[in-house]
Amino acid sequence: MAATGSAAALAETLAANPGAARAQGGPFGWEPLLYLAYARLGTPGEYVEAARLLLRHGADPDAGYLWDGLTSPFTALTGVFGGGEGGQPPHPQGPALARLLLQAGADPNDAQTLYDLGLGGSFSDDTSHLKLLLEFGLGRGEGGPWHARLGPTLSSPRQLLRDELATAALRGGPRRARLLLAHGAEVDGLGGHPAYGGRTPYELALLNGHTEVAEILAAAGASAVLDETEAFAAACMRADADAVAAFGPRAPARAIARFPELVNNAAERRRPAAVRLLAGLGFDVNHLRRSTPLHTAAWNDDVETARTLVELGADPEIRDTEHGSTPLEWAEHGGRHDVAAYLRAASHRRPRPAPPARGEEI
Template structure:
């Protein structure tokens, strides 16, 4: 029986209840699998040991210590309320929070700083966020010279170290964040500084902040490349799982490999995983597994440059990612099923192969927009696919497969199919003008709302700053408005 993944931010009470349930039921199979010396009569301590080992921990005290570690490093920056204290409010607005980020938020911090320029040097945290070092001001250098311990102090609205405020700030005000970061590191700042967002055991590190990205498509730091290299040279571990997610599986996708190139240069996929791996143990993925996840992402989302780069650095061609989005598939299967022909060719050249079942082969043909191959399957397979995969057109739209969208609509797939969002929402969020135009031509209704926010595709585009698509959707909505006039 495989070790189970511990849920994010579990409580000790929940785990104790699991142990008591096991004690009452006395599950012999579970005890035999996870107890090193299965007793004839199970005690509560035995049940707790089984639960701990089931989640990958050697003992119940080790599991409890893990929960203490999570609690110690957990932060919820997106839940911090506005403050009357100006330095705290400035920092709250200036930094990415991954939950309360909205267009113009950091601009509010810029305006606050313009009205109160002394905020830049109010404390070590605002000095770090504004890059108050180097030629502009010696305030940060003076503060650290007086008290070097400030470089690792925790404070401000988020309870962060100064280096994190620097990495997550997105200000346009002039400053020298690279010089400020160098000064903080020289005075003892931790290059692996980070926090656990809501207890999520994928650390949001300084590197994570610098690289940006994520489900809200948060921007990278304006000095991102230089800051990332500085952090890595100072000892930041390149096996940064949240950076990889934010720039890969999470948010909009591009085949940009600049972040991977620098992480691979400094050892991504090798080593022990650094201090966060030591802290979080079996709940954090190994460097080897991170490489599997990245190759699976390249295959799922269509990144031939990523695939080539990862394979050249030792990624396993048939390694499976653990995230539910991969569905337990190999990278080659993912590339085929999502119509990423070039990625599939890269993987095949590296030795990958697959024998897809009939329905999967039909899906693959649809996603690569191979009309002749689709027709060869016949109406019975099409009927099964319509019943089994009604959201296939959503997938095609989200991946920018415009011709596949046209093919699927012609086969009877609903252009307004809602699985949370519609194909039009997914294409709009990606600022994919071609697919949005195709969907509108095929009859997609711009007035349809998603199920979570009750917003139209235009609402999504405006919220995400997708200005090109927003213009197309406004025009489409205008054309659909009933004309007024007297009869």
């Protein structure tokens, strides 16, 4: 009933058995509120009214579960917001359900929600979830019942704000950066995830070519310490050819030796101009880190960057080291239809090796 949003049937059942609102059961051993939060059905139900009924009968707005040994709980809020590495869609009534859960006492310091809509998912500069969580106290308090249960294995509320600002800098979110700074995020606070590399947000923005975010952070008093090769890499990532040339003729070789994956980073950040600049400096457009830049463009459904890479000599037949798949296979697996169509057409235009001459060994 919860998963389908069958409010009328749920009301009748709860009137007879109020304790069913918190009873664990079903295929995952969850409380009903979690099935409601994580269900994605084609036929819409009365989910907000169903959730209100469950909460009125004692359902826990902080209900959640631990997945695969990880200590970041997947809560009802996490389910409602969606996102994450699998790109799960938000609940069709997500904003209203999220507000209802928060009004009922759900803790807004929801680490998994923040990861799924920030560092760990398909990134956009949308701030709607942050505005709602900040309204209800994100970054403040003790972290709620999950933090009380799991202790230092969960980030503190203040650390969550640091991580969010670092994510905005790493992935390019000027709207997020402004919002977080306005709500007290520490301008030089270090994010805790290894992806941040111990860098300040300002350093992350510079090294990833996110000029607008860098300007926002600088105006807020941020600091950055980059050595000469890092400063050269930052100029490459923002595709500033004049600044790159000013470093002199030896700078490219030093950067290639230290940061051979820079062209992969440019592809990941959807920066075809930076890709073109880096290729002209001698960076390998087929650099295989786990995957090639073309794999990354394929996964991002980024036709412009994919086309730039192919024009620069990227080989669409290289297979990644983890799955043994080509960029086209990545695109097909991920449902990236536009770039898949481009890569299929590009493979047909790719010159075929000439057949051996008569009498020549094969």
